[in-house]
Amino acid sequence: MASSQELSDFLRDVERRAFKQTVYAVRDDHVALDIVQDAMLKLAEKYADKPVTEYPMLFQRILQNTMRDFWRRQKVRNLWTTLLSSFGAGKDGEEDHDPLDTIDVEDESDNPMVQLERSQTMVIIEKAIEKLPARQREAFVLRYWEEMDVAETAIIMGCSEGSVKTHCSRAVHTLAALLQKQGFGSKAMASLGVKS
Amino acid sequence: MDDIDQELKNGKLDVQAKQIAGLLDAHAKRLSMRTLKQLENGRERAVKTHAQQIAGTGVNRDGTLSNIYLWAEHHRIVSTGLVLGAIIAGFVIMQSFSQKDSSDAFLLSADLPPEAFVDRSFEPYLNNGQGKL
Numbered sequence: 001m002a003s004s005q006e007l008s009d010f011l012r013d014v015e016r017r018a019f020k021q022t023v024y025a026v027r028d029d030h031v032a033l034d035i036v037q038d039a040m041l042k043l044a045e046k047y048a049d050k051p052v053t054e055y056p057m058l059f060q061r062i063l064q065n066t067m068r069d070f071w072r073r074q075k076v077r078n079l080w081t082t083l084l085s086s087f088g089a090g091k092d093g094e095e096d097h098d099p100l101d102t103i104d105v106e107d108e109s110d111n112p113m114v115q116l117e118r119s120q121t122m123v124i125i126e127k128a129i130e131k132l133p134a135r136q137r138e139a140f141v142l143r144y145w146e147e148m149d150v151a152e153t154a155i156i157m158g159c160s161e162g163s164v165k166t167h168c169s170r171a172v173h174t175l176a177a178l179l180q181k182q183g184f185g186s187k188a189m190a191s192l193g194v195k196s
Numbered sequence: 197m198d199d200i201d202q203e204l205k206n207g208k209l210d211v212q213a214k215q216i217a218g219l220l221d222a223h224a225k226r227l228s229m230r231t232l233k234q235l236e237n238g239r240e241r242a243v244k245t246h247a248q249q250i251a252g253t254g255v256n257r258d259g260t261l262s263n264i265y266l267w268a269e270h271h272r273i274v275s276t277g278l279v280l281g282a283i284i285a286g287f288v289i290m291q292s293f294s295q296k297d298s299s300d301a302f303l304l305s306a307d308l309p310p311e312a313f314v315d316r317s318f319e320p321y322l323n324n325g326q327g328k329l
Contacts, residue, residue, distance in 0.1 A: 001250070002246075004243050004246050004247045004250070007242065007243055007246050008239065008243045011239040011242060011243070012239060015235045015238075015239060016224040016225060016227060016232075016235070017220075017221070017224050019224075019227065019231065019235060020220065020223070020224045020227075029231065033231065033234050033235070033238075036235065036238065037234070037235075037237075037238030037241070037242075040238050040239060040241070040242035041238070041241060041242050041245060043242065044242040044243065044245040044246035044249065045245055045246075045249065048245075048246050048249035048250055049249075076273070118219075118222075118223075121219065122219065122223045125216060125219055125220065126223075129220075140213065143213070144210075144213040144214055144216070144217040145217045145220055145221065168209070168213070169209060171213075172209045172212055172213045172216075173209075175212075175213075175216055176212045176216075179216070
């Protein structure tokens with residue numbers, strides 16, 4: 001059984017990646033935050049008796065299931081919104097800008113050119129990842145970002161190991177081709193400080 | 197599948213994928229203060245819940261009622277329909293009971309004996325005026 005400190009350390013390590021991964025899937029920061037917080041709570045409630053070594057797989061499984069629940073509710077909500085839209089519900093005004101949303105944590109590199117290149121690269125990569133089919137994105141994130149092996153990824157995704165390899169291969173081909181097209185080959189990535 | 201296995205063995209895919217994952221990881225470290233704060237709040241809530249579970253003071257999530265609640269949460273439309281159906285059925289049953297009560301009160305206060313209302317030939321008898329003395 002994991003201790004509360006072990007759980008805290010695990011969540012601290014995984015929360016940022018989980019948030020970004022969810023943002024790529026649902027394309028909404030607020031919703032992504034809710035999903036990640038729900039997943040954390042479910043892990044603590046239902047699997048308090050599990051050892052910490054099982055938490056990475058369990059957490060990823062819970063996160064994927066919570067995302068699917070969101071998509072299902074979204075589908076039903078969209079149906080009702082479409083049906084009731086003729087009653088002329090007014091659109092909410094845009095939220096006031098909150099400076100906290102744009103304050104970043106300090107970056108190691110103070111070089112503005114490097115920061116600009118990085119941010120431009122990230123915009124391209126993030127858009128490419130968002131455009132990937134859901135299963136390919138899932139496989140890519142679990143295999144290469146969460147560093148799970150093929151067997152673990154197959155269990156979380158509920159498919160065969162062969163399917164995981166196929167999804168990964170397609171995802172990486174798509175992303176690599178897109179980056180090449182944008183002029184980001186291996187050398188360019190290396191110059192941004194990314195080791196291959 | 198053989199081609200994919202070959203590519204994976206060559207490590208070519210892995211190199212490209214890890215480069216991309218490395219960029220994603222670096223970018224994930226640069227979140228806004230607000231987002232970090234909210235993630236921290238979620239983490240603290242989870243840790244607190246975990247501590248309660250271990251201490252045995254948390255809500256039992258393995259009970260029958262808990263399972264029913266979870267089922268209803270996942271099947272919201274069906275469970276809403278069941279609840280509405282139960283309310284309507286209860287309303288209809290209450291209505292029928294009140295009708296029975298009113299019919300009992302009517303029989304007890306009527307001048308004629310109950311047998312007269314059961315006898316189907318009684319009403320035609322009255323309408324034909326044969327009851328006149």
